[in-house]
Amino acid sequence: MPLIALLILFPLCAGLAVLSTRDIEQRENLVRWLAYGLGGATLLLALLHFRTEPEFFTLGQGLTGALDNLFMLGGIAVSLYLLYACRQIKGREWYIPVLLLVQMGLMLFVELAPEHPVVARPFYLDSFSVLMALIVGVIGGLICIHAVRYMHDYHAHGHGAQEAKTTCPERRRRSFFFMLFVFLAAMFGIVFSNHLLWLFFFWEVTTLCSFWLIAYSGTDEAVRNGFRALGINLIGGVSFAGALVWLTHGPGLHTWELDQLVAAGSALALIPAVLIAVAGLTKSAQMPFSSWLLGAMVAPTPVSALLHSSTLVKAGVFLLVKLAPVFHNTYAGLLLSLIGGLTFLVTSLIAINQRSAKLVLAYSTIANLGLIVMCVGIGTAATLWAAILLIVFHAVAKALLFLAAGTTAHLIGGRDIEDMEGLVYRRPALAAAMLIGILGMFLAPFGMLLSKYATLQAFLTVEVLPLGGVLLAVIIVFGSAPTLFFWSKWMGKLVAVPRRPQPSELPLPRDEAIALFSLAALTTLACALFPLIDWLFIHPYTGSLIGAGLIPALDGHLPWETIATMSFMLAALFLLPILFWLRPPQFQASSGYLSGANVDGSASYRGAMGAEREVASRSYFLTDFIREGMLTRVGLLGSGCLLILMMLTGAIR
Amino acid sequence: MSLGEPFEDLELDQWVTTAVRHQSEGFRLVQMTGTARADHFEIMVSYDKDYRCVNYRTRIPRDHPELPSLSAIFPAAFTYENELKDLFGVVVPGLTLDYGGNFLRTKTKIAFSGEVVVKKGAATATKAGQEV
């Protein structure tokens, strides 16, 4: 328990400490040390509590009461701050304050209820939440380290320089790291709270932080996107609050404790679970709610990495995974899976259209979360196993990719994938990190493959509605193809040999290097040692759920040779370049084939009108074939219908 | 088969107006070419309609070989005019798609602009013998 308190309070204090520094250098050093400390603390937690059975903590009566009041006031404060921020809204954004007020009303209705359920054990800890904490602490910490240098550059040049300087005064810059730390504290809160009201408070804090961070640069675009994020997250908030109202005043289940909600099973808990799931869907940017995540890409890259790849969106799926036992074997669960599936399919396709590295990452993030949601909706041990592994792999690999994309943008001055041509030759280390990230994202034997393997197997054996499983499997089958396309073409750009010598470039800053290489190492380790992760964290968690009879016993698990073969492939993928490096072949170099029109061994040719032209190759975006607008519309409509259906089936049961 | 198609001489300033007239009458550009003479270039253009071909000739002086472009009237003229440019050294103001002398790159530059020396008879055997 003290550790949990530490984890929640430490970043909070850290944030305050950062806020109080005046000197930039001092502040940067402080951030570095605090981030290391945070990572260390979570590692300590993990060391102490791996393979742990769920543990619940009680607080003293007085403390609970005090915290109750504190969080209630805090909640109101957050809402009020947001209301205050709403003075900047424009036009159609009037719905934001309305939602805020509704949510505040609902919460007050819950909290001031005459006889509300008593929460005996407000905090808990199980191996899954430890794993989440590890992700938040380590990856969040690394992202903070990356941000130190990145924000330095961000303000030193580029649009950051022009815009942030005018719109964001020094105070705002200081608050940046404060907000990061507050956000991490809230994440820990979400991960460890068993008290749904407290959880909701932390939830609100993350909403606030994301709004603030997205709008950070203060440009109109950033502010608008901030409000979009806020608005959509508030929909989730209202839905969450609705669930709380149901749990407080509704018939049947009467509890404020998460574990009891889960344990109540689908018969009793489906309605609140569905409502909370909607909140989870908004936070994890699933299809009808996905637009905020794309808009949020205007934020500085570390923010994107932190909020939108590795942590914030994970809060959404974290909650969904927690609720999975409730969804197991229900129509609502199947529909939830279908929402995830539709999101996966549509966003995978759209990602092909994207030029900007960040947008590709954003779409693939949504797609991957969709995959996780698919797993959650089915809610068997195998799919949960897959979902959690996906969370882990996605968190490390995506954080790595985001940071690498940001660093690349700073170093070579372009965020388009097209600009990254020849990165392997121009910036080998950076390119290696990026390649590891990409491989981790989709390629056998790395991360996603495993999870896809498990999900496919699980889907085909799903029993709610036999067709549903096939449908989901088919979605994966069709969704994987575009994934393969856009990742491969990105890799293709990275490995392409540059056409002319590149000018000497800036050195890779140390902070960014540390973050990138640690993440690259983590990605590799996660892939290589995933059985260990499984054994340490996932298996105990699913095991305890099975033990409690919440989900059926483990069905077909991965056979050992499959894992062995995967490891062998992984080893091969690493050994081959090393062998190659040790004994490089001695081949004569020549220029590419240019129909015989080459000019002196370069990449230019003698073209029409006597001009010497350099060839150019652009990867394919298939904009004529895959129409982003149309797909988005289909996705929104389809997922909207599914969402409504899900809520209906939830209610009808 | 002799068609008795006419060859008419034009003044240079009628060059474009004739083209415009033929274009509006539904004629089609058949070809343009040149012949080098001692003190001028003869430029020829052929239009046709319903299998009837009419040919016009104009002269441009060697020291000021400038020919207004027809490519705005007959888009297809750009190939012929570029050719005239490269082979005869004619300047063609107003060319829509100007290859800048790179339409036909040749070993001997502006090969057709030289004095027309008609050799008496074919190459003689003795000369050939020396060369071989």
Added chain:
Amino acid sequence: MSWFPISTLVTRNAMQRPATRLYPFEQRTPYARTRGHVAFAIDNCDFCTVCAVKCPTRAIVASKKDRTWAIDHSLCILCENCIEGCREGCITLSDKPWPPMLAKDVLGFRQAFESPAV
């Protein structure tokens, strides 16, 4: 069944003997008019050089003074002008192509003949 005709054709082809002429192993009989290469018999030649004059590529070089006649097969375009021009019938048309050469030695192909022919 729009792919039917092509499928029939292709299968029929596969069943039948290939149309291939197994060239170096089996050689077909040339037509009477086949232009293979220009053959020369010195016997009647009186070195009038008509052939050389008529040759558009100057492949033939003949000299009345030295009584020599030479042909460069790398230049000959088989136009038959020389054959038509020669009143002595020294030049004939062979239906075999002149074999490929490893060196284009112009002098080497100029075969000089002494006046009483060999």
Added chain:
Amino acid sequence: MSNTIVPFGPQHPVLPEPIHLDLELDDERVVQALPSIGYVHRGLELLAERHDFTEMAQVAERICGICSFIHSQGYCQGIEQLLGIEAPPRAAYLRTVWAELSRIQSHLLWLGLAADAFGFESLFMQSWRIREAIVDIIEETTGGRVIFGTCKVGGIRKDLDADTVQRVRQRLRDIETGYDELATIFRRDPTVKQRTVGVGLLSGEDAYALGAVGPVIRASGIVRDTRKLGYAAYGELDWEPIVEQAGDCYARCEVRLREISQSFDLIAQCLDRLPSGEIEVSAKGKRPKGEAMFRLEQPRGEVCYYMQANGQKNLERFRVRTPTFANIAPLVHMLKGSELADVPVIVLTIDPCVSCNER
């Protein structure tokens, strides 16, 4: 935003001849296609200064190895006009026979290359197999497989005896049967249609305005076949120009397919009506004088010969405007907005003749 920039040619397996296109692609859509020529330019018009007017017939024949005969025919008829002589009727008929044989062989050759351009290898092989039979006839009657060498100023150099005529007629009938099967395949194959229908559209107005000739303009619904001028024996034969309306690649293929059948028919007519008599009139001692513009129809369309002479052995000016040259502007027009995979198909459906084009 940068586009893909690809040098298409001069050496490119889809093009048997060197021509270059600077292609600018967006994905695979052609944003811009700039042609560049000159890879085959020899400068043979100026060879008229070196070769006398009879020898020039052999140079003219080598303007191109595919329509070789028609080039020599055009040249010779032009000179005949300047000399004021006319080839005897038998020569005119045999010239027509050879010209049409050359058209069949050229179209079959094109058919094969076009099939190859959209990856239909067996069709390529089949059409060249049939073409080889035509080439055999050509070889038997002229002695050459590609360069006929039978046309001369004043007539032709070689006659056909009755036996040969009979044999040729018989063999052509057999070949035509084989050809009909091939044409059916080409017309009906769904994948061929996929690749050609609606591709490379050229409206009649555009075709006319851009000066397209030959099958290209006829496929756009405009009747223009220079053979209608009635040179050689064409004035005396029964035939009508072949026209299609669609203006796409398929229509251009169709025009050529039908023209092959028409040529078979024209040859049969010629051989049936073959007049007897001399095969040449002597041009001895005559010298060309004056100027002439002679036009005739090659497999690829109208070719123009312009000749100017002043009574000497050598022409003063010799000029050839070949069909491909006229079709370049329409080609550039059609390429814009097509797809990379369509480029070879469109290029081949104008059946480019770089060799004659650049002379």
Added chain:
Amino acid sequence: MTAHAWTLAFAFLILGPLLGALLAGLDRILTARMQSRRGPPLLQPIYDVLKLFEKDTLVVTSLQTLYLWGFLLFMAISGFILFLGGDLLLSLFALAVSGILLCLAAYATNSPYSNIGSSRELMLMMAYEPMLLIVPLGFFLVTGSFRVSDIIAGEPWQVLELGGILIGFLFILTIKLRKSPFDLSSSHHGHQELVKGLTTDFSGSDLALVEIGHWYENVILLGWLYLFFAPLGVAWALPISLILFFGEVLVDNTHARLKWAPTLRLSWWVTGLFGVTNLVLLSLFA
């Protein structure tokens, strides 16, 4: 994992290329005969590769060789898993990795035709991956396992239950074998708009690696095809799958090359129509 399985797997590693080369040789002879040509000797593919090793290798970047080795390695792994009786899904993933590495090798050269070739290859992968993935899924629904050894031990009539999937597989087999109408990215024949597509900038031993990889691929694909009929016993299954395999030669010779967009659309339609429908029916009635 019986000794027999291990023997088979190692036999694949060593003899696989040989068998694949013979298949390729037969293919070339058959193609030639269909075009009424005489065609090359049966061992021609082997001569070609041995010749390529005799030649110098020109590279644009030395890294391209690395990716090609990766391509070959993963191709071999994929086949190894298959013939070991291992996990079909895993074999498929290895196949995909190998395909991607081949594309990377071509991308690495950064020359226009190679690049377009690999972009097209990726599109083809996008076209056939869904169907290829459905095959193991179908087997799973029928036999309850992704393992090849279990599939072979299945019921003889499973090929009937998997009829639609078989059709879909035969369809994408055309793509995988780089046959007309789907030889968009590179073709075994000359003369196409992409020069040699993917392989344009490989030469000498690099190109030989690609060829050997394709031989492996031939055998792997034949193996996949065989799986459908495997429960019938070798005596039936092998001839049937060989006939179907060479049926592709007929297809190759009766079609023009399609463009990428129709290819993608068509193969997804076929996947949906045959593959997915079959899956749905299986899950409804199984």
Added chain:
Amino acid sequence: MSFITKSPWILHYAATSCNGCDIELLACLTPHYDVERFGIVNTGNPKHADIFLVTGSVNEESRKVVENLYAQMPDPKAVVAIGACALSGGIFRDAYNVYGGIDKVIPVDVYVPGCAARPEAIIDGVVQALAILDERAKERKRQRKMVAA
């Protein structure tokens, strides 16, 4: 005997030929002559080719192209010039844009005369080139061994 003689892949380039020789060369690939019997494949790509078949003479534009293509062919390789034009310029030898035969720019191993060169002659020429290639392949092997040693 080295394998190169069993699998000679060709590259064809029409320098400034009149097409006559080109179509005869193409005819070699088609059913009646089918040079695939000898393992010959028309690659259309210098990087895959062993024998460079050039038709037509060299002019201003094609000079560079022929050089480039030759340079992009990996050793061992051979060049066969086909037709009078490629040998010497043929009838166009006097034209103002013609430099002469192919050997003006790259070393030629076999000269196939004719206008147009017949398919049979082309096949003979390629067969001659095979002997040369065989020699070169062996030489190359020796060189490589020496480098390795």
